[in-house]
Amino acid sequence: MGATKTDHFTDKQNEMAAIAKALGHPARIAIVEHLIKTNACYCGDIVEVLPLAQPTVSQHLKELKNAGIIKGEIEGNAVCYCIDKKNLSKISNYFASILNRSFKSCC
């Protein structure tokens, strides 16, 4: 095996898991943090900041983009990336609502 049984779970569960999974790597957390700090920046700037080769960074950017966490705008031969707040808001609200519904613990 090795393939997740996504069809056995609800759309919402799969959606939240996909967003969380995209953020489940320190390089992608670092990218998000850098985009927050600089507000927006070129792909090349991110490559300079991270301890990873350019193709690896490009791959991480693609995953964040697929998950709807960032978006990129082509400017000439460069690409300007920035945060797409929508899905970050979704997962933030999701966790907040889970915590609100969680009262006492048995253990």
Added chain:
Amino acid sequence: MGATKTDHFTDKQNEMAAIAKALGHPARIAIVEHLIKTNACYCGDIVEVLPLAQPTVSQHLKELKNAGIIKGEIEGNAVCYCIDKKNLSKISNYFASILNRSFKSCC
């Protein structure tokens, strides 16, 4: 390759990524949701609810426990699991603070 370069990132980045990663699977999201709904319950109840075999569920529970998202208390020969709010609060607050710091988008 295939191994994440954790030593090149900050402790905070690695920590947030680890929590997000643990939540990056629909089965683990479903487990968390079920624990919220029932407040606390036995491992066996979770196995009944999920479309996965007992060893697979046990493995997912272990990952959630390692990430500090749930905790389990042994009661006789059964184990009662419940949410450990601490790390869920951490990631919830983390995303909230990221969103607060994120103003306008370039693209």
Added chain:
DNA sequence: TTTTAATATTGCAATATTACGATAAACAAA
């Protein structure tokens, strides 16, 4: 003690992820 019940662990196959060199693609500049 033997049996039963509830979880955890082991071992393994299938698949996914991570990382990067090489290369391609797209565009600007000369």
Added chain:
DNA sequence: TTTGTTTATCGTAATATTGCAATATTAAAA
């Protein structure tokens, strides 16, 4: 058109994850 710059894609090796059958472990019950 040629060259340089920027980013994406391809191919591939190393490693991690997912899932489950078989089995071990632990403790209650008979």
